[in-house]
Amino acid sequence: MIEKHRKFSVAPMIDWTDRHCRYLHRQLTRQALLFTEMITTGAVVHGDAHRHLRLNAEEGPVALQLGGSDPAELAQAVRIAQDYAYAEINLNVGCPSDRVQSGRFGACLMAEPDLVADCVRAMRDATDRPVTVKCRIGIDDQDTEESLDRFADAVVAAGVDALYVHARKAWLKGLSPKENRTIPPLDYDRVHRLRARLSPLPVIINGGLETLEAAEAEMAHMDGVMLGRAAYHTPMLLAEVDRRFFGATTEPVTLQAVMQAMADYADREAATEGTRINNIARHMLGLANGLPGARQFRQILSVDACKPGADSSVMHRALEAVSRPRLAEAS
Structure with missing residues (x-):
């Protein structure tokens, strides 16, 4: 295997x-x-x-x-x-x-x-x-x-x-x-x-x-x-x-699905291990590379995630930073 x-x-x-x-x-x-x-x-x-x-x-x-x-x-x-x-x-x-x-x-x-x-x-x-x-x-x-x-x-x-x-x-x-x-x-x-x-x-x-x-x-x-x-x-x-x-035939996972999974993971880690959100978010900075809003996405995850009291809402806000420009383009 x-x-x-x-x-x-x-x-x-x-x-x-x-x-x-x-x-x-x-x-x-x-x-x-x-x-x-x-x-x-x-x-x-x-x-x-x-x-x-x-x-x-x-x-x-x-x-x-x-x-x-x-x-x-x-x-x-x-x-x-x-x-x-x-x-x-x-x-x-x-x-x-x-x-x-x-x-x-x-x-x-x-x-x-x-x-x-x-x-x-x-x-x-x-x-x-x-x-x-x-x-x-x-x-x-x-x-x-x-x-x-x-x-x-x-x-x-x-x-x-x-x-x-x-x-x-x-x-x-x-x-x-x-x-x-x-x-x-x-x-x-x-x-x-x-x-x-x-x-x-x-x-x-x-x-x-x-x-x-x-x-x-x-x-x-x-x-x-x-x-x-x-x-x-x-x-x-x-x-x-x-x-x-x-040879997988399933569709690749979307950025939205990844961000939700990581936000859920961050919540579990904070509740059970006391893990700080920035220790997780630091690995996610490149997820939006090449997308409109990627710079703000990185800034939210790298700066806001280090602030006192930061939680998984940081990840949702980072996703919004790249979702808004894409929705505007679609409209």
Whole structure:
């Protein structure tokens, strides 16, 4: 079942793909695989595990992404996560931030394929759910032909269930995490060759895909596609995913329906968890992109939602900001 959902996934993004964001994305696509933010093993094993691992039943299927490099601690984190309904467990071997490097996990682990293989084995021994890896095509001065094959062979031998590959190198010396998302050149062909070599192991491509048309073109070469920033900043594109990637015949959800669902969700969260409306609304800013009134829509959700006493009425007012111009045009 999870193999089907991997045809289209929304990338794990730190500070972005929290449970509120995932709830929003699930209103737009019922089939795509969603990811948590990267959660460190230390946060799970030594911190408030429930705060980091909790998810709504309506979010599924969701992949849990862990960051770590100690096989025993990764296994312990996976065992703790067994109490939550994650569809798969993913190991981050792609994040290039200095903080991640100092913790000896993320993209720097591409230089240690044997250690990553040990991590995968330990994680597999701790769960009956699929264990996957998200990586880059290489780091710094690595030869992406030789080093990526060596890395992939190591994790395949360890029993990895799928690979998600960001089609860029990560330059750990000289580029910021933000620059690493855009400056290293994309090399889709290298990922295509890897997928052909590893088949039938599922290989999913990530990096630089900004439209559903570009993502569909990659399906001729890959087992799945992963979008990150494009899906986050223009979330309504996800409303077309089920039809275009999964053969759904139902009509895509409307903006009005999404806003009502999120307002209802905000009411429940406020009543049961004391969640502030801005913690939910911040993920919704791009919903009206391209529509008349979109600027006011964003302003209401970003400014008014932060005011004392703000509630779900903010979302209804934001919707009115784009509905009024459209009604005027129709008349």
